[in-house]
Structure formats: structure tokens, C-alpha cells
Amino acid sequence: MTGFLKDREGQILTKGVDPRSLVGGKPSLAGSVSQRACVFCGSRVVLYPIADALHLVHGPIGCAAYTWDIRGAMSSGPELHRSSFSTDLREKHVIFGGEKQLYQALDELIDKYQPKAAFVYSTCIVGVIGDDVQSVCKRMEAKKGIPVIAVMAEGFQGSKKDGYRIACDAIAGLIGTDDSKDVSPVSINILGDFNLAGELWMLAGYYKRMGVQILASITGDGRVQDIRNAHRASLNVVQCSGSMIYLAKTMKERFGIPFIKVSYFGIEDMSDALYEVAKFFTDEEIMDKARELVKSELTTLLPALEPYRIALKGKKAAIYVGGAFKAISLVKALRLIGVKTVIAGTQTGNAEDYTLLEAICDDGCILVDDSNPVELSEFVKQTGADLFIGGVKERPIAYKLGIGFCDHNHERKLALAGYEGMLNFAREVYETVTSPVWRLKR
Numbered sequence: 001m002t003g004f005l006k007d008r009e010g011q012i013l014t015k016g017v018d019p020r021s022l023v024g025g026k027p028s029l030a031g032s033v034s035q036r037a038c039v040f041c042g043s044r045v046v047l048y049p050i051a052d053a054l055h056l057v058h059g060p061i062g063c064a065a066y067t068w069d070i071r072g073a074m075s076s077g078p079e080l081h082r083s084s085f086s087t088d089l090r091e092k093h094v095i096f097g098g099e100k101q102l103y104q105a106l107d108e109l110i111d112k113y114q115p116k117a118a119f120v121y122s123t124c125i126v127g128v129i130g131d132d133v134q135s136v137c138k139r140m141e142a143k144k145g146i147p148v149i150a151v152m153a154e155g156f157q158g159s160k161k162d163g164y165r166i167a168c169d170a171i172a173g174l175i176g177t178d179d180s181k182d183v184s185p186v187s188i189n190i191l192g193d194f195n196l197a198g199e200l201w202m203l204a205g206y207y208k209r210m211g212v213q214i215l216a217s218i219t220g221d222g223r224v225q226d227i228r229n230a231h232r233a234s235l236n237v238v239q240c241s242g243s244m245i246y247l248a249k250t251m252k253e254r255f256g257i258p259f260i261k262v263s264y265f266g267i268e269d270m271s272d273a274l275y276e277v278a279k280f281f282t283d284e285e286i287m288d289k290a291r292e293l294v295k296s297e298l299t300t301l302l303p304a305l306e307p308y309r310i311a312l313k314g315k316k317a318a319i320y321v322g323g324a325f326k327a328i329s330l331v332k333a334l335r336l337i338g339v340k341t342v343i344a345g346t347q348t349g350n351a352e353d354y355t356l357l358e359a360i361c362d363d364g365c366i367l368v369d370d371s372n373p374v375e376l377s378e379f380v381k382q383t384g385a386d387l388f389i390g391g392v393k394e395r396p397i398a399y400k401l402g403i404g405f406c407d408h409n410h411e412r413k414l415a416l417a418g419y420e421g422m423l424n425f426a427r428e429v430y431e432t433v434t435s436p437v438w439r440l441k442r
């Protein structure tokens, strides 16, 4: 592995060649331009889809602009989450403090938009000047009678994974504060689906066909009242485990709610998710409905995928995404349409995740933790990948190297989860890999 930073050696391996485990969960190395976002950004992407809450970024305008409308998270009702409010801190606030500015902004915004709760994000400069954000939030909560939650997510504290944990704490503060919703004995909370391109609505349709109630969706198409009632569900179903496992564990400790980890990407994992939920309720009728649903979906989906599988056979893909569960599902989904994964990496995987990821990859696949553009470009050249699947920061890498790119990150506007999503995914991969534009590259 010449050309790579020596201290990153443990975070890169080739399956079948390097007889050791991949190291995960380390802080990013200085000098390696990590693709990870900051702590504030991590907290913002998790909380953003709570649509009837006010989200106020206490900091310079750039922090708010950087995370404005950061997800393609859709709402079936209010859309307050899509406005990015900022206290717009300037030099004078850095010198004299920004608490007064924050108090005034909250006062005005809560009166104007009547949110069900407010999240106040603390950014790097606020951590440096030492504004007492929690005390301002407490005073405002007493004045307005809604939860006003300080999200102490100064960007420099770590990486976006630390922001996930801080966001989970903010949500946990809301859970258990209301008991007014009607709850079925067969109810679940969905954790870690963010309703990108309306994916949650597809999943809600599947669960409805099985007779399972979704009590709270955390946080896709999220509502404050649902979250306040979430402690009364029978089961937590966790998809994006990187961002939400901490909340699932907290809810297990505080309210005794068990959780299962699932993925909704690809046929295999989507079907397993439904079966696992059915199995939990130990009710034959729910299991029969799940079987019926899977059978009817596959009857139409499998023949529709066949032309893509034939056209894509032998193509090679590079995957670099946020969480390891998504990477695992992608390897399986790509295999189903004839595409081999030659690079599989994540920003936030841990050692346990990487053992699972390595197990499903083929020999020769490069596995990487917390990579950077130089490494990723080099791996693409080495493996001859035809396609890159990643997020906004990986797109230019793919295009500069003259290969197709498929967006599988939180900005995307195309539903890729569930059975319909699998067909969209196959079509997207096919269209980008076979585009005639790649023939013109120099």
C-alpha cells in the first residue's frame, strides 16, 4: 500500500490478501482529508426531518448555509424544517457574546412560526466564546411553554458520528413526555429512516398491510408529539444503526423497549426486515401477511430486474457511504443485478460492522474505513470500477475519473428503499454505467 499514510494502514485491507481485521471507529488522522462532516452537521442531519419543530443554528451564517435543506427528507404536513434559521453571529458577538441575539431570535421565531418544539444548535464559535445556550433555552422554554432543546454540537468536538449521539440525546429528552396518542398492541417506532424521497411512506404501506402501527418515525416525516409518545411502542426497528443505535439503547434502558437492526435496501434485507418484525410479535397472522406481501412484490419485481441484470453482468462497483449497514445492503443489491463490489468503505463503521461487511464481500475487494479522495481515486484506478456509489463528496471523484456515479446519500431525491426502490436503483445503476458519455472521456 505505498502512497498511503502509514498510520492509516489498519483502516485499509484487501479481502483474501490481508489476514487481519479492519479497524473502525478511530478519530480521523491529521493530514488525511477525511470525507466525514463535522459534529454539528451530524446532529443536524438526524434532527432535520422533524418537520413541526423550529431548527435554529446559533453561529455564523455559514454553518446554517452549509446544512440548509440538507436532506431530501419529505413531510406529509408542516415544512418548517426546510427553513434554515441562524443567529448570524458576527465579530461583535464574538467579542461581547451572542446570548442576547439568541434569546431575541428564539422569541421572535417561536411567536411567528408556533413550532411544537425548538432545537438550538451550538456551533464551533459558540463553544469558543462560551455562550450559555442551555440557560437561554431553559428561559425560553418557561416563557413559551414548548420544549426548547439545546443541541451542544460544536463542530470541533469530533466527527459527525459524535453529532449523531448528541442528536439522540436531544430526542431522548422529548421521549416519554406525553401519553395522549392511541397505541395499538402491535406498534413499532421506526428509527433511522429519514423519509428521503418519500421512502418512509412506502415502508408505512408495507407495515400497514401487515397490521403493524408505526407510532413514531424518528426522524423521517417526524412530529414532536409522536416522538413524545414513542416510549409506548412495543418494538424499535432501527435502520441507520450508525445514527440511531444509541437512541435505541437508551430507550431499552429507560423504557424497556427492545430493538432490532434492519435495512430496507435490496430485496433480501427488505424482506428480512418485515419477517423480523413479524417474528417479534409471535402472531401467525402477521407472519402470513408478511409472506404474502413479499411474494406479491417479488412476483412483479424479479422479472422487471432481469433485463438490468443481463445488461450489467460483470460490471464493477465502488461503494463509499456513511454507515456499514447501508454498505452491506448495497453489496447484496448489486450482486442481485450482476454487479461485483470491488471497493467497500464507510465513514462511521466499527470493527463489528466491518467483520459483517468483509464476510459478504468477494476476495479482492478493498475495504476501507474513513477514507479520503486520494485513496478513493487510487482504489478506483487499481480495481477498474465502472461505477461509484456514494454521496455529494464522492460525486466529483467519480466524474473526474470518468466513471458513472449513483447518489445513495441523504441529499438524493430518488427513492431507493423497499421493493420499488430496488427497481429504481437497478435503473439508476444501468443508466449511469451504460451512458454513452463515458466513451468520450479522455
Ligand code: SF4
Pocket: 038, 039, 040, 041, 059, 062, 063, 066, 122, 123, 124, 125, 153, 154, 155, 156
Ligand atoms: S466545523 Fe464548526 S464552523 Fe464549520 S460548519 Fe461545523 S460547526 Fe460550523
